[in-house]
Amino acid sequence: MSMAPGRVAPPRPPSMADVAALAGVSHQTVSRVLNDHPSVRPSTRERVVAAIAELGYRPNVAARALATARSGTLGILTMGSAHHGPSSTVVAVEAAARARGYFVSISSLGSYDAGSARSAVEHLLDQRVEGLVVVAPIAAVAEVVDDLVTAEPVVVVAAIEDAEGSTTRHVYVDQRLGARLATEHLLDLGHTRVAHVSGPPGWVDAQVRRAGWREVLAGRGLEPHEYEAGDWTAARGYEVGLRVAAEVAAGDGPTAVFAGNDMLAQGMLRALWEQGVVVPRDLSVVGFDDLEGSGYLVPALTTVRQPFQALGQAALEALLAEPAERASRGPAAVIAPELVVRGSTAAPRGTQGSTAVADRSV
Template identity: 50%
Template sequence: MEQLQVRSPLRPPTMADVARRAGVSHQTVSRVLGGHPNVRNETRAKVLRAIEEMGYRRNSSARALATRRTRTLGVIASHTTLYGPASTLFALEEAARAEGYLVSTVSLREMTVATFSEALDHLRDGGVEGVVAFAPGQPAVAALAELRHPFPVVTVGSQHGLGIPGVNVDQRLGARLVTGHLLAAGHRSVWHLAGPGDWQEAADRVAGWRATLEAAGVEAPPPLSGDWSPLSGYRAGQELAGWVGRGLTAVFVANDQMALGVLRALREAGVRTPQDVAVAGFDDIPESEFFAPPLTTVRQDFSAVGARSITLLLDLIEGRASSGATRIVIEPHLVVRASSSPYPP
């Protein structure tokens, strides 16, 4: 009587197991997995059927040793509790998976030369083929400028002069759009609550706001500063409420979370929005259309940022693009809602 061979359930099926089940050689299974054209359709079907029946999964480590490709990309991220960075990270991971790559992410609390260097070493030891690095502010930009990159690197998050390829949303354009909208609604000036001073995106929004006022012949009021949080917006809103009736009729807030705090502070002070003060934000977080009133804001296409960043990085890895200062800039879009109704004459 023929003795049945029972495979231990603790051992995953190997390529040799698949070959025995399909009645073909190990090399034939390898050719099927590699998409080799010189395999008969009937044989290919038998191998694929055996793979499905046995639940075979290709050993990625062995494949990496054979091909010198890990199909893994690295991401160095920061401030991922904020809407923009979190949305960008999700978009990067989604775009990488669509291209058949895994993502290894290192999240940094602080972006310094030391932390960046440690993150790059960690990703290099993990065998990544390239890295997308968040560069939201001057410390991150300075860190990247000082470090050598053992693999292609693409930055996201801000415009810079590093000579490193990158993708960013045009923050100045977004600020010009929203400031111009408030001026066109009849407001004689627009106040601004800016983001943290060490964030390049915050600086770019200030620059766009200021340039729009100057082009209209309006002197820019001194900007206030927050830390992106609703609490900092609330505290700034308390200060802004004191200027109502003294020239303040419109406020451009550098992100929607701070705008939420501003709206509450104004409401508590008896200031109506938009009847007394129009308020506009930046980012178009999912909750912004449910604020009271619904918030006018600037929408950033984070899905496009993620997709274009991954495409650019893979082009560098495959040699389809040079490592020069390639810069992809994505345009934002103004979303007008009830918080910025036209100012009464």
């Protein structure tokens, strides 16, 4: 069909042939450069890369997928909400995948039941993803994924500590160690009544953090005292904070609290401030995650930092490893967190050395 008089045809996007002509190489050489083939000489690679930049050439992803029978896409199954840990992990995995030349397709869970998890996984597999990263630390979801048998590799980012016999590889930050670091820090300051504000019961992270806190107390012969928040929000932390403040005022409350995450801790800090409980003079508070801005609260929050960038990189490496290499590495890759000590923790009131240590990482 001819164009109407006066109409100008839109410019044709540059092709691989145009790149080859400008660089003075063959079409096959350009293809090898695009696919990072090792047999291309450095000087030739530089000419091709310069031609790509000059022309503004972009590879035809659909055509490459048809030619190679590979989609160049990885799938991420994640939560349907913006919780800090999962969302930060998704961002880190996407960045690591992009650096390796992969696109990412994300499917979010509408609910956390087995049927929704299975449907979301099948949706991603229907898109011919070359691998799947599951960033949904919910026990029910992890169990469903473990039961799936797929031709593509699957990595679950969740603190499933007993992964022996699992069909998938697990990568996670050591939540138990993080809880132990937080609790031991408070006990080492001299506290003997260290309470815990626990997260939602269905979350693997909440369960493991709670277990780590209990282990440390049991090891020192101390009784646990727990406040069940039910979710991760600052609003629930505020509600718990009002209860804690009343107990502290009555003289039978804890002298320190390990909150399940920074949002719970932030809500607590607001409630404690409103009720006249001075942190850390009257009560020490530790969080978990090291949310952006936690160091600028009043007082600055002592917390456990999760290295999400390292977590995302580890998840991608586990996904792209050869089958034999995955088997040799074992069922799980565990990354250590770090304790960041700031102004919200100090020795119990009336004891010596009650000044907190600011911004010290352990």
